[in-house]
Amino acid sequence: MAHRVIDRPPTAATLRRLERASGAIATRAVARMDEDLPWFRTMPADQRSWVMLVAQAGIASLVEWCRSPDRPPRLTGEVFGAAPRDLVRAVPLKQTVDLVELTVQVMDDHVESVAEPGDADALRLAVLLFSREVAFATAHVYASFAENRGAWDARLEALVVDALVRGERSEELPGRASALGWDGTGPVAVLVGVAPADGDTHADVRRAARSHRCEVLVGVHAEHLVVVLGGAEDLRSAAERVTEEFGPGPVVLGPVVDRLSAAGGSAAAALAGLRAARAWPGAPRPVPADALLPERALDGDPLARAALTERVVLPLRTAGGDLLETVRAVLAGGGNLEATARALFVHPNTVRYRLKRAAEVTGQVATDPRGAWTLQVALALADLGGERSLWH
Structure with a gap:
């Protein structure tokens, strides 16, 4: 994105005065946040201190930009780099926009007292243009966080589903799943079948499961689609709806277990049933793994x-x-x-x-x-x- 160049930047004397006042302005900005934003008052002290650091870094970045107006402001690193990445996780985008808006208002209120005589308009214009750059940088930070979080969630989800398929009974599984939003209570069952050849499989399965108020984890292993369902009282009905998102061929529902850490047994039964299901061409879809006990036994299970x-x-x-x-x-x-x-x-x-x-x-x-x-x-x-x- 091309940045706006200041036609007449504030004078060096104004910028020196702005630097000296930066601490007081940042303190006043945080005080305004405390006065005007009820949710800000409930934030932990460490997060409030991070906001103070970001405000001070923003003013310092404004001064550097005004001194070198031809240089694009490096706001992502200079401003938002002053706080840990956890701040993005703790403060939603809408609240961050409110923080930026209040900080800009406070800076604008101090223009007359900070600027040298005749320099107020130049400083006010610099603050206005800089605030626009901050808005774009804010959007970039949150978009990057969402993209990275999405990639991390996908990897973590794949690890959890793979652990269940391998029969891992680790007590760490619920903790990993909770990082993905899994509530961790209620019955769990695993559904397996052929993955569809096209479409956004993960998104389609999630929509189908959540239409039945069901928690869900999704993984693809080779040509198999593995779906972990939980939290709903009627997992069978949820499985029937989710089955519509599978590819052609049998879909097998593993037995219901009481917790996620025991879902490896449900996955093992479902996969064994899927291997044996071809021996029952007329099987319903989905078919419970226990309904395939004869075929599974003949298959050596x-x-x-x-x-x-x-x-x-x-x-x-x-x-x-x-x-x-x-x-x-x-x-x-x-x-x-x-x-x-x-x-x-x-x-x-x-x-x-x-x-x-x-x-x-x-x-x-x-x-x-x-x-x-x-x-x-x-x-x-x-x-x-x-x-x-x-x-x-």
């Missing part, structure tokens, strides 16, 4: 095999009442209850009662296609694998 043992095999074995024998007979008979009753020499209502009890203890209905498939795989793996001892 030890967690899925353990879950089938715990949720299906052991409950049937310990329930008694011939439940296991009845479930095997129903599966062998293709779900025909009358044929099962004849094979077991019992009444069909007895078969129905036993199947109801089996559904209560396992969560699987033997006459439902998916339930029958899950029961068949669980029992077959128990017969073939290390769970054989369960039957003895």
Whole structure:
């Protein structure tokens, strides 16, 4: 941006007087801020001292500019470099504009008392032009901060999501996520699928999640889009909306966990489900990872095999009442209850009662296609694998 050159800069004598008065002017400016800006009075003492340093640096920069009017003012370094970068984080842009405006007003009020006779108009014009340069520099500082913060946030978010994908259970994860605005309370679940080929994926996913008042972290690993959802009571509904932003193919929702530091388990289950989902072409979208336990177990997922043992095999074995024998007979008979009753020499209502009890203890209905498939795989793996001892 081209800067405005002062046609007639203030005299050297005026500039010397301005230098001597700079401390008093800065002090008066801060006092005006304290009088006129209620939020300024609540600032910590260290931040208020930073504002004083910036005001003094601004007056010093004005003097140097007036002495060399052909030189563009280096306001970003000379003025804003007087305070730590944390000041930009602590004071919003609108409040900084108010601070600059008050400082310029105070400088303008002191023009008559500082300027040599006949030099007031030149000094007032210099203050006006300089204030315009400060306004542009302020916008540049905050734009640079926002750009750097955005890049830093993106890197930090990628690290958090990558740690979850790798199964890291570090207690540092919530702290890192909180730096990204994650509240840290409520249930969490991980959603995975194919990343879309085009579009602003991160922004689209965030809009979709926040439409359900859901906290969200987004990462792309190879061709996979990984979305961490949290904070909402109904994560399933949020996942259904976010699924619309994924690319073609299956989308798998990991089990809900109670905190972010445990979300690695949800991510592991979701990724295992995504690998096995092609074995269930008619799966809903999204499909819960637990609904893919049979396919995951056949794909070699030890967690899925353990879950089938715990949720299906052991409950049937310990329930008694011939439940296991009845479930095997129903599966062998293709779900025909009358044929099962004849094979077991019992009444069909007895078969129905036993199947109801089996559904209560396992969560699987033997006459439902998916339930029958899950029961068949669980029992077959128990017969073939290390769970054989369960039957003895």
